[in-house]
Amino acid sequence: MVDSLQQIDKYEAVIGLEVHVQLSTKSKAFCYDSAQYGSKPNHNISPVSLGLPGALPRANQEIVKYAVKLGLAIGSTINQYNFFDRKNYFYADLPKGYQITQDNEPICKGGAVKIRLANGQQKNIVLNRIHIEEDAGKSIHDVDDNYSLIDLNRAGVSLLEVVTEPMIASGEEAAAYLAELRKLVRYLNICDGNMEEGSMRCDANVSIRLKGDTALGNRCEVKNLNSIKNVQRAIEHEISRQIQLSEAGVYIDQNTLNFDALTGITSVLRSKEMANDYRYFPEPDLLPLQLSDEFIEAIRQDMPALPEALYNRFINEFNLPHYDALLLTSDKDMADYFLAITASVSNYKAASNWVMGTIRSYLNEKNIGFDKFPISAQQIAQLINKVEAGQLNNNQAKEKVFVALLNHPTQNLDDILKQLNVLIDTNTSTIDGFIMAALNKFPDKVKEYNSGKKGVLGLFMGELMKISGGKIDPKNANKLLVAQLEKLK
Amino acid sequence: MIAQKVFSYNKLIDIQQDLKTNKLVLADLVNYYLDRIKTYSHLNAFLEVFEDELAEKTALIQQKINNGTAGKLAGMVLGIKDNISYQGHKLSASSKILDGYVSIYDATVISKVLAEDALIIGRLNCDEFAMGASNETSYFGPVKNFADERKVSGGSSGGCAVAVQADLCLATLGSDTGGSIRQPSAFCGVVGLKPTYARVSRYGVVAYASSFDQVGPIAQSVEDAALLLEVIAGSDDGDSTVSHLPVDAYSQMLQLKGKKRIAYIEETLHSEGLNPQIRNNVMAQIEKLRADGHTVEPVSFELLDFVVPTYYILTTAEASSNLARYDGVHYGYRSPLATDLTSTYKKSRSEGFGNEVKRRIMLGTFVLSASYYDAYYAKAQKARRLIKEKTEHILKNYDFIITPTTPNTAFTIGEQSTDPLEMYLADIFTVQASLAGLPAISLPSGKDAAGLPIGIQIIGQKFNEVHLLAFSAYFMGMGTRL
Numbered sequence: 001m002v003d004s005l006q007q008i009d010k011y012e013a014v015i016g017l018e019v020h021v022q023l024s025t026k027s028k029a030f031c032y033d034s035a036q037y038g039s040k041p042n043h044n045i046s047p048v049s050l051g052l053p054g055a056l057p058r059a060n061q062e063i064v065k066y067a068v069k070l071g072l073a074i075g076s077t078i079n080q081y082n083f084f085d086r087k088n089y090f091y092a093d094l095p096k097g098y099q100i101t102q103d104n105e106p107i108c109k110g111g112a113v114k115i116r117l118a119n120g121q122q123k124n125i126v127l128n129r130i131h132i133e134e135d136a137g138k139s140i141h142d143v144d145d146n147y148s149l150i151d152l153n154r155a156g157v158s159l160l161e162v163v164t165e166p167m168i169a170s171g172e173e174a175a176a177y178l179a180e181l182r183k184l185v186r187y188l189n190i191c192d193g194n195m196e197e198g199s200m201r202c203d204a205n206v207s208i209r210l211k212g213d214t215a216l217g218n219r220c221e222v223k224n225l226n227s228i229k230n231v232q233r234a235i236e237h238e239i240s241r242q243i244q245l246s247e248a249g250v251y252i253d254q255n256t257l258n259f260d261a262l263t264g265i266t267s268v269l270r271s272k273e274m275a276n277d278y279r280y281f282p283e284p285d286l287l288p289l290q291l292s293d294e295f296i297e298a299i300r301q302d303m304p305a306l307p308e309a310l311y312n313r314f315i316n317e318f319n320l321p322h323y324d325a326l327l328l329t330s331d332k333d334m335a336d337y338f339l340a341i342t343a344s345v346s347n348y349k350a351a352s353n354w355v356m357g358t359i360r361s362y363l364n365e366k367n368i369g370f371d372k373f374p375i376s377a378q379q380i381a382q383l384i385n386k387v388e389a390g391q392l393n394n395n396q397a398k399e400k401v402f403v404a405l406l407n408h409p410t411q412n413l414d415d416i417l418k419q420l421n422v423l424i425d426t427n428t429s430t431i432d433g434f435i436m437a438a439l440n441k442f443p444d445k446v447k448e449y450n451s452g453k454k455g456v457l458g459l460f461m462g463e464l465m466k467i468s469g470g471k472i473d474p475k476n477a478n479k480l481l482v483a484q485l486e487k488l489k
Numbered sequence: 490m491i492a493q494k495v496f497s498y499n500k501l502i503d504i505q506q507d508l509k510t511n512k513l514v515l516a517d518l519v520n521y522y523l524d525r526i527k528t529y530s531h532l533n534a535f536l537e538v539f540e541d542e543l544a545e546k547t548a549l550i551q552q553k554i555n556n557g558t559a560g561k562l563a564g565m566v567l568g569i570k571d572n573i574s575y576q577g578h579k580l581s582a583s584s585k586i587l588d589g590y591v592s593i594y595d596a597t598v599i600s601k602v603l604a605e606d607a608l609i610i611g612r613l614n615c616d617e618f619a620m621g622a623s624n625e626t627s628y629f630g631p632v633k634n635f636a637d638e639r640k641v642s643g644g645s646s647g648g649c650a651v652a653v654q655a656d657l658c659l660a661t662l663g664s665d666t667g668g669s670i671r672q673p674s675a676f677c678g679v680v681g682l683k684p685t686y687a688r689v690s691r692y693g694v695v696a697y698a699s700s701f702d703q704v705g706p707i708a709q710s711v712e713d714a715a716l717l718l719e720v721i722a723g724s725d726d727g728d729s730t731v732s733h734l735p736v737d738a739y740s741q742m743l744q745l746k747g748k749k750r751i752a753y754i755e756e757t758l759h760s761e762g763l764n765p766q767i768r769n770n771v772m773a774q775i776e777k778l779r780a781d782g783h784t785v786e787p788v789s790f791e792l793l794d795f796v797v798p799t800y801y802i803l804t805t806a807e808a809s810s811n812l813a814r815y816d817g818v819h820y821g822y823r824s825p826l827a828t829d830l831t832s833t834y835k836k837s838r839s840e841g842f843g844n845e846v847k848r849r850i851m852l853g854t855f856v857l858s859a860s861y862y863d864a865y866y867a868k869a870q871k872a873r874r875l876i877k878e879k880t881e882h883i884l885k886n887y888d889f890i891i892t893p894t895t896p897n898t899a900f901t902i903g904e905q906s907t908d909p910l911e912m913y914l915a916d917i918f919t920v921q922a923s924l925a926g927l928p929a930i931s932l933p934s935g936k937d938a939a940g941l942p943i944g945i946q947i948i949g950q951k952f953n954e955v956h957l958l959a960f961s962a963y964f965m966g967m968g969t970r971l
Contacts, residue, residue, distance in 0.1 A: 047593065050819065052592075052820070053582070053590070053696075054574045054694050054695050054696065058726065058727070058728075059729060088809075088810050088813060090816060092830055095814060097810070279809075279854065279857035281857055284699035284700040285729065286729050
């Protein structure tokens with residue numbers, strides 16, 4: 001390891017990321033085969049996926065829309081005349097012997113993704129390009145002793161490759177960028193963002209140089225990183241490895257590396273000499289894509305609100321604190337759920353507390369998302385309004401009522417409240433009875449109060465809640481309690 | 490042995506007339522062709538005759554004819570070049586590498602001819618992957634010219650041309666990348682049409698060079714060529730590059746209207762390699778056209794020397810990629826000596842492809858490689874654009890361009906197969922229309938002193954097959970009048 005901080009400090013890392021975003025279109029990029037994940041092996045395969053003689057691709061219009069959506073969301077220039085190229089290489093899970101991609105004229109150029117770091121600092125990660133391409137099939141090497149098995153269900157599934165400029169400076173920045181990109185594709189509903197299932201795959205190009213240098217160092221490409229955490233680990237390992245080599249005066253080879261998530265170290269997959277010449281050339285089987293202003297405008301009109309815009313709205317319109325706004329917009333389903341509640345409540349902070357607190361803890365515990373949450377936003381809104389109106393104690397709502405709703409999500413809320421017997425008794429004489437009972441139980445404490453120790457109020461309130469079974473409005477009860485104590489003075 | 494009936498049909502319309510009036514039953518006609526295929530099997534035109542299924546299919550079509558529900562092509566016995574997918578049938582592209590491969594789907598052109606009740610009689614020999622001009626690169630051996638069996642058929646659609654020439658079937662579907670329909674048609678004295686690029690769907694046709702390949706008809710008559718084009722042309726969901734322009738009823742529009750303006754390219758007639766007998770033949774036809782009141786004028790085309798190199802750079806580049814799928818992994822031939830993935834590729838492809846195909850794959854790989862891309866591929870793309878613009882410019886002032894189809898008549902089998910460059914020059918007059926994507930037809934225009942057929946090529950305006958075919962019908966009529 002590098003021992004001197006000073007030595008590390010004279011270097012800076014230059015990182016570029018290539019992220020493959022698997023689009024959630026129903027069919028594949030260039031044929032009608034289903035793009036469904038998890039089908040029986042070699043089930044979604046027509047002559048096109050199989051690369052049979054004479055089979056020809058046809059571009060799926062949806063992927064074009066998805067690419068434009070992402071481009072618009074990050075402020076790319078939409079390339080209104082773009083075309084496909086062939087990338088030629090041999091592999092067993094690539095039936096045509098070439099991949100259809102975009103080399104020369106990608107569909108989106110430029111744009112940026114804004115990230116926030118732990119120290120509160122913000123940075124724009126500038127993109128080089130977004131291009132459309134097709135996935136290869138899957139080779140399975142660990143099932144049979146003698147043969148590799150090939151599943152072509154994934155062959156031809158649509159991908160966007162999102163390429164940053166080499167301007168990421170650390171593993172943390174890379175992780176923040178990936179989290180932001182994943183949030184974005186989920187908001188746009190173009191990809192499920194699931195890195196473990198391979199819906200988002202990341203290759204990291206890492207190089208180091210002395211601070212102040214302008215030329216880039218030799219870069220190493222770390223392949224197939226399957227979680228945000230692993231991307232960060234791999235980059236951090238790689239930076240440290242390269243600095244060590246550099247300090248030892250060893251030349252850094254421009255290799256393609258594999259990251260072992262178990263050991264946390266990288267190893268050489270292939271050297272630069274082994275690199276393919278992909279012989280890119282324009283795909284003659286597909287026409288260039290010509291995107292009209294109207295086409296792009298229609299997509300722009302149809303864009304959902306993006307996290308940045310929602311964040312601003314939550315702050316300005318709902319007066320939420322920064323923390324709430326950031327957390328609520330970190331997940332589109334959560335933000336949508338929150339918004340659905342706000343349609344029928346006036347206490348937005350209460351709605352935020354419910355979503356970020358009670359509901360989110362429950363979902364985390366169950367390890368499910370907001371899309372699987374059984375209680376409707378309308379039910380939660382009603383519940384909040386009951387508390388707001390002083391008809392229900394907040395703790396009762398969060399505990400008893402919430403559990404009952406989870407068990408009977410469609411039952412009428414008023415019926416549930418009646419069954420649970422938790423509605424607050426607004427009858428003053430009943431509350432007075434409770435108060436007298438509480439005061440009689442602790443005559444010493446009443447004396448303490450009278451001698452100026454206001455802190456004992458809490459004890460009385462606790463007792464009151466106990467006696468009443470929580471069915472009193474704490475605010476109102478507190479008022480009446482103080483009045484009674486003053487009377488006893 | 491019962492002697493088969495002898496027929497002399499050269500047009501579908503005559504067959505259909507006789508079928509309608511019960512002078513002919515389809516089964517007799519099919520048997521007549523089957524008999525001839527057997528008699529002339531040594532020509533090596535057919536790779537497979539679908540004998541087992543013909544009786545049933547013939548009966549079905551006959552029934553439709555009797556019921557009056559038959560399609561446009563009922564009565565047509567059709568052969569197909571063995572690079573067109575026909576579901577449930579073998580497809581070899583005349584290569585060892587597709588050994589054992591059976592199509593699981595129909596090419597669009599096949600669906601279309603079957604929907605109109607054509608009867609497909611068999612698969613026809615061709616150059617391996619349609620790469621060649623003599624049919625000698627076929628894994629299954631050369632096809633012999635029916636006019637002189639020592640001579641080549643031409644290629645790559647050699648089997649298609651000879652099958653029509655020897656009356657082994659009424660018409661065939663071939664494919665043309667740089668002259669593969671027109672050149673063998675010229676060598677065999679039949680009518681061969683390459684449609685405008687994108688007029689006919691390529692879905693299901695084994696790709697050689699995607700931005701050039703077109704399926705087209707070979708027939709004894711312009712009428713049948715027109716009818717076949719009318720059936721196979723048109724937009725297709727399977728091929729994104731195919732044109733959405735409506736398809737004309739070509740077979741109903743064969744009347745030539747008015748006098749035409751025709752250009753001939755001086756450089757072609759003065760080219761050194763041109764056989765003088767062919768030059769004289771073309772000049773004589775030009776005089777006849779003039780005498781008939783048409784304007785025929787010489788134009789200059791300085792780019793003639795560049796058409797063959799441009800064509801070979803671009804087509805081999807595309808081919809090197811298109812043929813990558815024949816890798817011994819998924820279907821077709823796999824070397825028994827393969828031990829791992831790399832040796833599966835290397836051995837299967839080394840053993841499965843013939844020399845000409847390997848030569849073109851290597852050439853294409855070279856011109857696309859990162860260090861040579863700009864010098865070759867990119868430059869050839871520019872040259873193609875210039876050739877296209879220049880040719881289109883000529884066709885702004887003229888209705889047609891007339892050229893010899895080939896510099897020579899059919900050569901002797903084995904004579905040129907040792908020198909690939911010599912062979913590539915056989916395409917010199919046909920590749921211009923291929924580079925420009927224009928429709929072009931080869932029409933029989935008499936014979937040389939040795940009795941070998943001469944072909945004349947007429948290039949038309951883009952997507953104007955109507956005028957090209959009408960003029961061709963007129964030209965054929967003019968020939969017989971003299």
